[in-house]
Amino acid sequence: MLSLNSVDQEIIKDSNRKRILQLLSKKREATKQEIAKELEISIPTVTTNINALIEEGILEEAGVAESTGGRKPVIVRFLPNSRYSFGVDFSLYFVRVALTNLDSDIIYETTFKIEGFSNMNEVIRKIERITKDILREKKIPTEKVLGIGFSLPGTVNEEKMLLEMAPNLKIKNISFKEFDHILEFPVYIENEANAAALAELSVGIAKQLRNLVYISITKGIGTGIVIQDYLYKGKNKRAGEFGHMTVVADGKQCNCGKKGCWELYASDRALLEQYKEKTGKNNITLKEFFEALKRNQTEARAVWEEYLNYLAVGIQNIILILDPHYIVIGGEISRYDEILEPLKEKVFIENTFYSKQDIKIMTSTLKGNASLLGASLLPLQKLFFIREKII
Numbered sequence: 001m002l003s004l005n006s007v008d009q010e011i012i013k014d015s016n017r018k019r020i021l022q023l024l025s026k027k028r029e030a031t032k033q034e035i036a037k038e039l040e041i042s043i044p045t046v047t048t049n050i051n052a053l054i055e056e057g058i059l060e061e062a063g064v065a066e067s068t069g070g071r072k073p074v075i076v077r078f079l080p081n082s083r084y085s086f087g088v089d090f091s092l093y094f095v096r097v098a099l100t101n102l103d104s105d106i107i108y109e110t111t112f113k114i115e116g117f118s119n120m121n122e123v124i125r126k127i128e129r130i131t132k133d134i135l136r137e138k139k140i141p142t143e144k145v146l147g148i149g150f151s152l153p154g155t156v157n158e159e160k161m162l163l164e165m166a167p168n169l170k171i172k173n174i175s176f177k178e179f180d181h182i183l184e185f186p187v188y189i190e191n192e193a194n195a196a197a198l199a200e201l202s203v204g205i206a207k208q209l210r211n212l213v214y215i216s217i218t219k220g221i222g223t224g225i226v227i228q229d230y231l232y233k234g235k236n237k238r239a240g241e242f243g244h245m246t247v248v249a250d251g252k253q254c255n256c257g258k259k260g261c262w263e264l265y266a267s268d269r270a271l272l273e274q275y276k277e278k279t280g281k282n283n284i285t286l287k288e289f290f291e292a293l294k295r296n297q298t299e300a301r302a303v304w305e306e307y308l309n310y311l312a313v314g315i316q317n318i319i320l321i322l323d324p325h326y327i328v329i330g331g332e333i334s335r336y337d338e339i340l341e342p343l344k345e346k347v348f349i350e351n352t353f354y355s356k357q358d359i360k361i362m363t364s365t366l367k368g369n370a371s372l373l374g375a376s377l378l379p380l381q382k383l384f385f386i387r388e389k390i391i
């Protein structure tokens with residue numbers, strides 16, 4: 001006779017609890033009978049889990065439903081503000097810190113400017129002070145915070161808690177294990193584009209999508225690959241470093257040691273540098289660039305055309321390699337409407353392999369917040385997700 005060993009029983013118990021939570025976070029409220037029916041688990045199992053979750057303050061009783069005979073069934077309600085999470089997003093010049101609830105609503109957000117990341121201990125200490133201030137201001141007890149997630153622009157080994165390298169930040173081999181004693185909560189880390197892809201899957205445009213490539217366009221380019229709901233990271237956690245695929249043989253020198261990398265031609269920094277070269281204008285922001293483009297300024301128009309050509313070449317390569325259902329473009333540049341249609345025109349030029357009907361290209365609905373929200377989702381995964389969504 002087959003019997004379940006205790007490990008299997010633990011997994012089933014844990015997965016029942018997570019399935020109930022997932023269902024209630026979507027439906028907001030339901031009776032035990034409805035939950036049991038929808039998830040096909042027994043009423044006693046539902047009751048045990050619901051009681052524990054009420055005890056923990058994640059659910060509450062919210063009146064009674066109409067009876068179909070017998071006692072009126074009790075309605076239980078999901079409480080999105082019963083737990084919180086911190087998300088931290090590192091970029092070249094800024095660190096963003098956000099407090100979110102279980103619905104991934106941003107409760108509080110702050111940004112600080114940074115000279116560099118060479119003294120990571122100091123950066124983490126500053127973040128620790130900020131998180132304390134936020135909790136004090138919002139009157140949230142520390143024990144209600146599930147953890148702090150970091151979105152990092154580099155190669156991240158989340159199992160070893162190691163930022164292996166981040167060429168653009170000029171740092172490598174940073175162990176986040178050591179920051180556990182500075183920060184008061186469990187620490188989680190993920191690559192920036194992977195975190196953004198996770199956010200798109202959980203709360204953004206891709207809620208119903210299962211295969212997608214998220215392209216994060218910032219000072220560099222990162223990509224997150226999702227296959228059948230799983231984040232694909234590969235053997236050495238380096239899958240999806242498309243920002244460093246060669247698009248110009250013997251091209252510009254990259255920080256990574258190679259030449260002609262995609263991000264040197266298709267990141268927002270590359271766009272603004274090209275514009276600076278053409279016009280001699282320093283310190284132009286993306287907003288100012290797009291204003292010039294709207295005025296149909298000749299230089300802006302020329303730089304934009306060339307930029308889109310390079311962006312399209314990289315996307316065409318990604319389509320040929322992965323054949324994804326969707327490509328989601330994120331980062332500040334995705335906020336501008338000017339990007340999508342002309343980009344599609346260039347990607348879907350007449351070719352043997354694919355057409356507009358095969359792959360959908362879209363811009364992120366989370367816009368500049370995707371990686372920040374993804375970071376804050378990392379601690380929530382332990383509460384909600386049944387399996388680690390990484391392969």
Ligand SMILES: [Zn+2]
Nearest residue numbers: 244254256261
């Ligand atoms: Zn490179």
